[in-house]
Amino acid sequence: MQYQEVEGAREYVARLEHGRDWRGQIEEFAAEEGIDAAFFMGLGAVSDATLLFYDQDDKEYDSISFDEHFEMTPAIGNISLLDGNQFAHTHAVLSREDGSTVAGHLDTATTFAGELYVREFDTTLEREHDEPTDLDLWPL
Amino acid sequence: MQYQEVEGAREYVARLEHGRDWRGQIEEFAAEEGIDAAFFMGLGAVSDATLLFYDQDDKEYDSISFDEHFEMTPAIGNISLLDGNQFAHTHAVLSREDGSTVAGHLDTATTFAGELYVREFDTTLEREHDEPTDLDLWPL
Amino acid sequence: MQYQEVEGAREYVARLEHGRDWRGQIEEFAAEEGIDAAFFMGLGAVSDATLLFYDQDDKEYDSISFDEHFEMTPAIGNISLLDGNQFAHTHAVLSREDGSTVAGHLDTATTFAGELYVREFDTTLEREHDEPTDLDLWPL
Numbered sequence: 001m002q003y004q005e006v007e008g009a010r011e012y013v014a015r016l017e018h019g020r021d022w023r024g025q026i027e028e029f030a031a032e033e034g035i036d037a038a039f040f041m042g043l044g045a046v047s048d049a050t051l052l053f054y055d056q057d058d059k060e061y062d063s064i065s066f067d068e069h070f071e072m073t074p075a076i077g078n079i080s081l082l083d084g085n086q087f088a089h090t091h092a093v094l095s096r097e098d099g100s101t102v103a104g105h106l107d108t109a110t111t112f113a114g115e116l117y118v119r120e121f122d123t124t125l126e127r128e129h130d131e132p133t134d135l136d137l138w139p140l
Numbered sequence: 141m142q143y144q145e146v147e148g149a150r151e152y153v154a155r156l157e158h159g160r161d162w163r164g165q166i167e168e169f170a171a172e173e174g175i176d177a178a179f180f181m182g183l184g185a186v187s188d189a190t191l192l193f194y195d196q197d198d199k200e201y202d203s204i205s206f207d208e209h210f211e212m213t214p215a216i217g218n219i220s221l222l223d224g225n226q227f228a229h230t231h232a233v234l235s236r237e238d239g240s241t242v243a244g245h246l247d248t249a250t251t252f253a254g255e256l257y258v259r260e261f262d263t264t265l266e267r268e269h270d271e272p273t274d275l276d277l278w279p280l
Numbered sequence: 281m282q283y284q285e286v287e288g289a290r291e292y293v294a295r296l297e298h299g300r301d302w303r304g305q306i307e308e309f310a311a312e313e314g315i316d317a318a319f320f321m322g323l324g325a326v327s328d329a330t331l332l333f334y335d336q337d338d339k340e341y342d343s344i345s346f347d348e349h350f351e352m353t354p355a356i357g358n359i360s361l362l363d364g365n366q367f368a369h370t371h372a373v374l375s376r377e378d379g380s381t382v383a384g385h386l387d388t389a390t391t392f393a394g395e396l397y398v399r400e401f402d403t404t405l406e407r408e409h410d411e412p413t414d415l416d417l418w419p420l
Contacts, residue, residue: 001305003294003398013177013218013261014143015280018272025141037293039397041181041216041321043231045194053377054325056349056392064379069196073231073243074216076321076354078293078395089395091323091353093233093373093381097193099204099242101233102379103353112196113273115218115229117179117259118143119397121293132298133393140295153317153358153401154283155420158412165281181321181356183371185334209336213371213383214356233373237333239344239382241373252336253413255358255369257319257399258283 002140006037006121014042016114022046022075023088023106026116030079030086036124038079040088044072044114049094051104059134066102070094072114075106079118080125082136087127142280146177146261154182156254162186162215163228163246166256170219170226176264178219180228184212184254189234191244199274206242210234212254215246219258220265222276227267282420286317286401294322296394302326302355303370303386306396310359310366316404318359320368324352324394329374331384339414346382350374352394355386359398360405362416367407 010033017025026040047069052061077090092106127136150173157165166180187209192201217230232246267276290313297305306320327349332341357370372386407416 001294001297001300001309001396003292003309003396006291006293008148008288008291011146011148011261012143013146013179013263013265013278013280014141015278017141018270020141029141029143039293039321041179043216043218043229045196047196051375051379053351053375053379054392055377056325056327062377064377066379071193071231071244073233073245074214074354076216076323076356078323078397089323091351093243093353093375094379095191095193095233095243097195097202097204099191099193099206099234099244101241101243101381103373103375103381104351104379105353112194113270113275113277115278116141116143117218121291123293125293130298130393135393137393138293138295138395140293148288151286151288151401152283153286153319153403153405153418153420154281155418157281158410160281169281169283181319183356183358183369185336187336211333211371211384213373213385214354216356233383235331235333235373235383237335237342237344239331239333239346239374239384241381241383252334253410253415253417255418256281256283257358 004140006123009120009122012118014116016111022109022111023090026088027086035120037121040118042075042116045112046109049109050107052107082127144280146263149260149262152258154256156251162249162251163230166228167226175260177261180258182215182256185252186249189249190247192247222267284420286403289400289402292398294396296391302389302391303368306368307366315400317401320398322355322396325392326389329389330387332387362407
């Protein structure tokens with residue numbers, strides 16, 4: 001495992017805005033605040049969602065969309081730079097009224113309500129292309 | 141997104157008590173310690189669970205109960221004040237022996253075992269009624 | 281609830297190594313760094329997984345294996361000592377291309393990619409046998 005000891009920097013609690021994209025507003029916040037390295041955890045509810053699944057053979061993301069209301073239980077992710085811009089790598093577990101779940105790499109979801117904790121680190125994490133996985137990963 | 145930079149305060153590791161309610165004992169701990177703002181993550185197992193799902197149209201919580209044994213994989217939540225008392229907003233993913241899952245906003249669950257990390261912030265978060273969602277949210 | 285206030289110590293961001301066991305490399309890292317108390321959260325993808333479910337009646341772990349590709353959405357866990365060695369107690373929610381999920385106590389999983397945040401505490405957590413649950417828990 002490659003790892004880097006980091007110093008904790010700023011910490012935030014946030015309330016996601018009703019009616020706006022879950023991930024998009026995290027990225028907007030991160031750009032406004034100049035956050036180049038962070039992890040976050042959150043919970044809430046969304047009114048639709050598009051999840052991505054990385055095909056490990058074809059090295060491509062497949063997309064699946066759900067036009068349903070879900071609890072966000074939870075969202076876990078991180079913020080780092082991708083092509084110079086703040087990218088919020090976000091995984092989400094979504095649940096329905098009967099408790100049944102779908103989960104995946106969160107692309108888009110319209111926020112109904114959301115609460116977030118963001119832990120920034122005093123470093124810059126910038127994603128670079130990784131040959132074996134064809135993903136953009138941190139060169140730690 | 142509305143957000144507030146916060147200062148980290150106390151941190152705790154905890155062991156949830158066998159046979160007692162998962163969320164209730166987090167709230168009791170928070171009241172004992174006077175924790176008015178925190179996020180937490182945890183894992184463990186429970187012997188039953190009642191989950192809530194917020195109906196985004198009717199603006200009411202629907203409840204569903206499961207009289208089963210589950211792994212708690214994981215529980216993510218936060219602590220803030222609601223009507224002056226510590227409230228632990230908790231989302232949980234629960235799994236069965238075959239790996240199948242249910243998830244949602246955790247109301248009650250009898251703890252079999254549980255381990256928690258709590259990160260307090262040096263502020264007070266107090267929930268207030270929010271018109272568009274009819275939920276109690278933080279006025280950040 | 282039993283709890284202990286802890287002082288935050290080192291923090292790490294990590295990139296899990298492609299092709300190696302998810303939990304094993306966290307434990308190897310923890311042993312290398314001498315981490316005796318920590319919580320972590322992570323996300324990524326794996327190419328197979330074995331999950332455990334603790335049978336609360338028989339007091340034994342049942343195992344179920346999946347020879348599939350999954351997103352890791354997310355992994356939440358902690359590091360403490362078990363029989364003197366670093367043990368990474370890890371719960372995972374895994375998702376498929378159609379969004380469907382399985383979850384549980386993670387035994388093994390071959391990492392495709394993974395990203396981790398580790399928060400160490402300035403204490404030693406050592407697991408001891410607990411009579412009522414027949415599990416190894418922290419004597420906080």
